[in-house]
Amino acid sequence: MKHLFIYTLVLVSFSGFAQMTGFTPTNQAKQEKLEAAFKTQQSSERFKKHLTTMCSVPHTAGTPENEKVRDYIAETMRKAGLQVEVFPHDIYMPKGPGEISVELVQPIRQPLNNREYILQEDKYSGHPLITPGWNAYSGSGDVTAEVVYANYGRKEDFEQLKAMGVSVQGKIVLARYGGNFRGYKAKHAQAAGAAGVIIYTDPADNGYTKGITFPEGSQSSDFTIQRGSLLTVDFTGDPLTPFEPALPLDGPKKVKRSDVKDVDLHKIPVTPLPWGSAVEILKRMTGKGVPAGWQGGLPLAYRLEGGSELKVRLNVKQEKGFVRTYQIVGTLTGSEFPDEWVISGCHYDAWSFGATDPNSGTAMLLTLSESLGEMAKQGQRPKRTLKICHWDVEEYGVIGSTEWAEQLRDELSTKAVAYMNYDAAVSGKIFGASSSPSLKKLLIEATKTVQYPDSNNSTVYQHWIGQKGPRNGSTANIGGSAPVAVADEPTIGNLGGGSDHIAFYMHLGIPSLGGGTGGPTLYHSQYDDLFFYEKFVDPTYKMGPMVEQVVGTLSLRLANADVLPFDVVRYATDLNTHLQTVEKAIKAYKPDFTVNNLLASVADLKKNAEAYEATIKTQLATDKLDKTKAAALNKELRNLEKSFLDPKGMAYGAWYRSLYASSDPYSGYASWMLPAYMYEASLKSSANLPDLEARHQKAIKTLNDKILAMSQQLVPANGTGSLGGGKN
């Protein structure tokens, strides 16, 4: 589902890097040669072939069409020379859109359209397998009721309705997309007693107010519908198996599953509409005008209530049950460190054709498999193991990747170097990325080595730093953590919710990043197809190879570095900012609160991290490190991020175990940095502050101890061979 790459302005000053982070001079020279060879491998034609093959039909999770995409992916990676494993999981999920209808009952009877148009110019638009608009994990029900307009259906919108004396009890709530994860619109509405929810795309947020509409332009039309999941349980993944993998029901190993009736799934019917249908309701409303900020872009004064003369019927019958899904993992086993895994991933299930979301990422990863497979065949196998993963059933709630991560929990905990998520990674011309602290420097270094197409020799990095602000909007308006502004660095976001990095990063403590290109999109509509892609995203298919070069460079550096190229100082830099954000948020209601103790520990951490980095830099530059020490260091480096794992997890969901980062529990989209504190602040509570300080101190101390231990490792030893084999 990929949504909202959530950015933080983190601009770190760093000077030119003659030295490639993590490499001895000799190995840097080899790596440079290897990367040069890698960059001759890309092909727009192969990228286009993969994309067009996978996106010729709609392929939602659980359908035969998605199994064909699965087989194509597996076959392509196999042909490329990767070992391919397919991991089946049985997920409790919708078996499709089911039965859906929305109609006016009073003052006139009129069915409301919930399907997109068949357009002459878009040959994909009439495909018989295209579904009506629908929301996964809707409740089932058939209700006829008055309507209440609830703006974005955010927590604060329902609070404001209540304060204005407008009850949604027994009413159908009409809420517009935007401002939060759609599942929370349903959750808040149900909590307030609503009988059902209609979620529509308002032209103030997407559509003619932003530019010319589809198909002439790339903006939402009156007939485009945003599909999407509503799942809002307090963990990520299959709703019946938190913490555990949803192994096949008929497999050898049985997993304990929750009883469906004990799981907090939505009970009321919920469905999306295009504004061409929503306006039929809105224009017949007769209640009081809306408060400031609630007016949308339709040509009428928005009102809070429909009044008793206006009745709408909403009928949803959505069958759920166990559906077999498949995670596909291609492996290129490392020549020297097979048990150190550099993991990339993107889901392959789509809401319709999935041209940008997700399969531009899928196609890019397939070409990467081919490029790296080809090099391996020529004897240029990476030192560490590369895993290229294609996830199923992401669109219904980031499920496939989560089940796989839970299944391989123990192995991942010792072996994973990093997880890199490339959901919809080639969706436009604008490069952007989000990252955990330790990978930010690597990201910057990699983008400095790749050319941006048709740009007169400028690099992806130069293009990136030329972009202003977040790619997909800021999280400020949905309560995300404040940006960290550092000079001379492109905007690098904080990882929020909404894609397959969640389990790796927020549950297992594996350093993660997400990146790629963005641009115009008809998000989760049937028009995310190849017609749109070739007209508005990239007619020449040059962006796929470009992104592959960035992704390949990142993978190969992580795979071949003598010492993992993690920026350990960055933990301190970013923590400093995030702690100040927390202090500000809590001071607002508890003026004597400070994070001074934690800042002091971070200052100490920073000093030690800088000492470590200075030493390792010198030792690598002079090739003074031996293999044993390097291996020990790399083991410790793989463990750094886990310093933030906390056994209690978050108060809003114990599955979220990272004290460093989480999606937020209110919008589901915002990135919360130091989320345990952010949650406390959101409740204006002080009760847990002493406990939180202790837990965060412990995490910082653990990280600090690990870094001190690494520095200890670096005390010069005699006699052992160098890493690079160089002479220096």
Added chain:
Amino acid sequence: MKHLFIYTLVLVSFSGFAQMTGFTPTNQAKQEKLEAAFKTQQSSERFKKHLTTMCSVPHTAGTPENEKVRDYIAETMRKAGLQVEVFPHDIYMPKGPGEISVELVQPIRQPLNNREYILQEDKYSGHPLITPGWNAYSGSGDVTAEVVYANYGRKEDFEQLKAMGVSVQGKIVLARYGGNFRGYKAKHAQAAGAAGVIIYTDPADNGYTKGITFPEGSQSSDFTIQRGSLLTVDFTGDPLTPFEPALPLDGPKKVKRSDVKDVDLHKIPVTPLPWGSAVEILKRMTGKGVPAGWQGGLPLAYRLEGGSELKVRLNVKQEKGFVRTYQIVGTLTGSEFPDEWVISGCHYDAWSFGATDPNSGTAMLLTLSESLGEMAKQGQRPKRTLKICHWDVEEYGVIGSTEWAEQLRDELSTKAVAYMNYDAAVSGKIFGASSSPSLKKLLIEATKTVQYPDSNNSTVYQHWIGQKGPRNGSTANIGGSAPVAVADEPTIGNLGGGSDHIAFYMHLGIPSLGGGTGGPTLYHSQYDDLFFYEKFVDPTYKMGPMVEQVVGTLSLRLANADVLPFDVVRYATDLNTHLQTVEKAIKAYKPDFTVNNLLASVADLKKNAEAYEATIKTQLATDKLDKTKAAALNKELRNLEKSFLDPKGMAYGAWYRSLYASSDPYSGYASWMLPAYMYEASLKSSANLPDLEARHQKAIKTLNDKILAMSQQLVPANGTGSLGGGKN
């Protein structure tokens, strides 16, 4: 036409004033008694009667209906005991809307509606004398052409069109209301070669995006039309007689008139449309999408060009000629100082019924005539002369008041104490005011003595200071002078363009203010009628009496003060801020520019003004001032504002003679403080800066010298009688 009370956040700290500014203790006691008596005179019934009598029919300038309003005003003031004079002026102006039509020619033929709807609930809405929408001083022409959308039709919009390669040569320009004075839309379009201009009200600026529309709500509907003048000559008033009064052609004194062909009147046809008609054009446009900020509120993506398939016909035949107009002046001659004039005014011509604009102000002034007349009959005649003026033909370009001011130039220059403009002064529930510096303190003192209706005994002042920001929008977006923020003072605006204070303030240098209440309005539409007034403005007619009390208090204090209650320190305070604004504007292109020399003079001015104020305050409090000295002081006080009159006038129009304040020559609406500098800055020119500094230095020095001379007058003398007759 009253538009945009333009505010500056000027918040001056002043403590409680046991002492009434300008009065000895004895006379203060008398004045307090007098004001208490005055405040028993108001009557909602009389206010309502005057308003409903005048607003029962449309009465544009030059029509028999407007002559009936004239006669009603004159008769009412006569009955109240005022001497009434009627000053005829022959103005070169439109003889009515003439012939107007707009139609689609291609791709379909369709006439476009340019009349407002007749509504069941609004009994005024079907009056046979209601005109179609029209713009005074349009050119005449019948053109059929392609269309170009020019956003607000501002200088920068036409520049942007040119930069985007869009030519308006031979095209019909479609521009939305807002952002500038409508006449400049036509002027810029004509300069760029356009064949005609259609100006429409966009719902992004007025209409459903702001709330529920008329007649259910008070926002513009798809059928409301803003009428208005287009006159943009480089002076104010009758276009053929700058500097001179447009005396009757058949009168004894002949005035030299310009030849019409030498006057820069618009040549191309221009007419307004409601958005219900404009959308028929906009939705058929096929060109490129608009840049950021140009999208309006209609449900379509706005485009720059209509393309060759879309042709619109615009036909305007507007006859112009000499029309007799009438300025009505009621006088209550002062008992002690008949040659010192305290002037109030409001126009009486209206675009249709004129319930709020202007006749709420007219009705309020008529009740004031009655209240003061009644008191005079009872022996409580003001010491200075009060003149209550009712201006004709303001709506076509602030013409009647200007001709009168030019006619009485010499007398006004010696006799006028202040001009107070009350155009549309009772248009809602929100009090606001704009003022020249010396009257700000008086304005605040007066509002502290008047109760705000139904408010649990709070004063107008308390209500006013509780309002945040400008009443009718800020001028920031149309290039006005930056606000001066001072603590503990309500928002007091700078006087800009758009009403009858212009000649008094900007041409003759008479201290001026404008004030009253505002609220919802269907500006210049036929629905500014009594139905609207009673539904949305003031159903109980309580605001008229309230405003009358403020206006009466201001008038009576100016009329009866021993020493004119001008705040002379405020010149320095405000100059300081305005000079800094100028410095910032010029520094942007000339970094070494400073206003330090002028600031030094202002500092000196401030010191001297403070010394004067301290002395006068003491001498009044102790009743040490004699009548001769007071008369000399008052003469000097009447001259202070004229220190800013500059014989060269402004570079953009020599008629604008005040170096202190002007409307701006680009939008016509914004208030420019230190306008000669603002104009220089707008051209990014440095050539005239030395000359400007010299001229401003001279003005400040003149003001300073006058204040020093006043202080000199205050050197204690012996023997003469006190002002108040008190014993102390």
